[in-house]
Amino acid sequence: MAAIYFPQFRRGRQGLPLRKGETILDHARRAGVEIYSECGGKGECGRCVVRVERGTEALSPPTDAERKFGLGEDLRLACQAVVVGEGDIYVYISEFGKYSILTETRRREVPLEPLVRREGDRVLYDGRPIDSYRGGIYGLAVDVGTTTLVLEIVDLETGETVGTAARKNPQVSYGNDVISRIEYTMVDKYGLRYLGPEERMERVKELQRAVVGAVNEEVRKIEGKISHLIYEVVAVGNSTMRNLFFGIDVSSLGLIPYEPLRKEPFTVPARELGLELNPNAVAYAPPLIGGHAGADALADVLMVDMHKSEDVVMVIDIGTNGEVAIGNRKKILTASCAAGGAYEGATVRCGLGAVEGAISNIRIEDGRAVFSTIGDKPPKGICGSGLIDLLAELLRNGIMDERAKIKAPFEVTDGIKLYQEDIYQLITAKAGLKTDQELLMKYYGVGLEEVKRVYLSGAFGNYIDVRNAVEIGLLPPVPEKIVKIGNGALEGAREMLISRTRRREAEGLLDLITHTKPNELEEEFAYLVAENMYFGRRRRDVCPGRP
Ligand code: FES
Incomplete structure (x- = not known):
């Protein structure tokens, strides 16, 4: 029987039976192979380019949408190439490589008091026997990012980390940001019909299978074959990502007032989610803050102990969804904005995740770029930290003006070029985050001088050159106060995994946090974002820092 192969991926090597009438992207989704799909498969973004090495004759001819992108020989848009004939098809994805894992997360001493523990020859979960002791007890912390999935396996008897993994979230094949994933569960392919509850839940389960399948695959790869000894999972993510991971309808996040259907913490048997761990393992969903600010933002707040701080501190999480929190032990405010994945390589033509071969830092000398890549591999594209460097260097060297314009x-x-449209994506993302920082300070009633520390969190936060991030306005102009904490969301998840006290604290945080939606509160929100897109002095000070 004819099949489609994605030879770069283990799960795509054995071949998937061809389904006539389906696109390459449909097949890739079924195989769990990640292909960027910014426009959700409408032929508009050009991000789903693949190389068809064999089997072109079994595919429909190039569409107008593909011709518009002027693709080279053998290249097709995965969302446009439909299987119409017989014969094996071999497809290669351009962005492929091993993710560079952020291991330098700031670690704090947290008492080891997990809910799962050993008592004699039994394993107990919260005091209840769930298994006989088989030589080890492990837990899994997962940060389900919109673009990147990061995992950490912890020995719950010693507190030691025994394995970490990072990879692209396979849901990127369904759209780059949370809005397109939500839309995928709500409307049909052509955007013409709202799906009924059953169809909607089928789509939710499809997205859930994609991400859970990726977790299973990564866990299997961890040395020592210990998946059957993993008894608990703590999964954080923004509201859409957490709820999709747990198979919960996310359509309410796409409709006014944009709130999650479920935001409370809960536990479910891990096998109900499709996780291949110990049969009695439990999966814990930490609470969501509200709106699009989810358990990841909560984990960030927990990790920096904002709720215990006398001083006002801020945490900024740069991801596909940008999150900002400000506060101290008395009061915490949060906001969330759709950064759109530009700094995770999603919406920029030459953008890449932090994979081998990604350009991670850049200087401009005599008008030419000097750079280094992750793993010293030949350059394939530019990841977030490199894009920040590049914007700052273009500005410093006068190649880009203060209105973010380049002449060419x-x-x-x-083959790696930064275009004006890419710059537009990057400055839009930074403007949203900068506006949230300013407005949260205004709502809190403090100026930057009263903010004691600014914690920078995110899957690639540690690689950022702070000076450059400040230069382009992504971070506030107080480099001396900025502390990189690595992947704060993952660390928060780890703390909730190994310590029941920290888990209780996380759940208690909701009493202290008020989630704000500046875009609804501020009449001039769109104007503020537009102002913040550009560099240099503002025409007027719209956010004086105090209400
Ligand atoms: S062109 Fe956007 S997913 Fe194919």
Whole structure:
């Protein structure tokens, strides 16, 4: 029987039976192979380019949408190429590589008091026997990012980390941001019909299977074959990501007032989610803050102990969804904005995740780019930290003006260019985050001088050159106060996994946190974002820092 192969991926190597009438993207989704799909498969973004090495004759001819992108020989848009004939098809994805894992997360001493523990020859969960002791007790912390999935396996008897993994979230094949994933569960392919509850839940389960399948695969790869000894999972993510992981309808997040259907903490048997761990393992969903601010933002707040701080501190999490929190032990405010994945390589033509071969830092010398790549591999694209460097360097060297305009695409190296549209994506993302920072300070009634520390969190936060991030306005102009904490969301999840006290504290945080939606509160929100897109002095000070 004819099949489609994705030879770069283990799960795509054995071949998937061809389904006539379906696109390459549909097949990739079923195989759990990640292909960026910014427009959700409408032929508009050009991000789903693949190389078809064999089997072109079994595919429909190029569409108008594909011709518009002027693709080279053998290249197709995965969302446009439909299987119409017989014969094996071999497909290669351009963005492929091993993710560089952020291991330098700030660690704090947290008492080891997990809910799962050993008592004699039994394993107990919260005092209840769930298994006989088989030589080890492990737990899994997962940060389900919109673009990146990061895992950490912890020995719950010693507190030691025994394995970490990071990879692209396979749901990127369904759209780059949370809005397109929500939309996928709500409307049909052509955007013409709302799906009924049953169809909607089928789509939710499809997205859930994609991400859970990826977790299973990564856990299987961890040395020592210990998946059957993993008894608990703590999964954090923004509201959409957490709820999709747990198979919960996310449509309410796409409709006014944009609140999650479920935001309370809960536990379910892990096998009900499709997780291949110990048969009696439990999965814990930490609470969501509200709106799009989820358990990841909560984990960040927990990790920096904002709720115990006398001083006012701020935490900024740069991801596909940007989150900002400000506060101290008396009161905490949060806001969330759709950064759109530009800094995770999703919406920028030459953008890449933090994979081998990604350009991670750049300087401009005599008008030419000097750079280094992750793993010293040949350059394939630019990841978030490199994009921040590049914007700052273009500005410093006068190649880009304060209105973010460049005269011509800037060539970093052969085939890797930054275009005006890419810059637009990057400045839009930074403007949303900057506006949230300013407005949260205003609502809190403090100026930057009263904020004692600014914690920078995120899957690639540690790689950022703070000076450059400040230069482009992504971070506030107080570099001396900025502390990189690595992946704060993952660390918060780990703390909730190994310590029941920290888990209780996390659940108690909701009493202290008020989630704000600046875009609804501020009449001039769109104007503020537009102002913050550009560099240099503002025309007027719209956020004086105090209400
Ligand atoms: S062009 Fe956007 S997913 Fe194919």
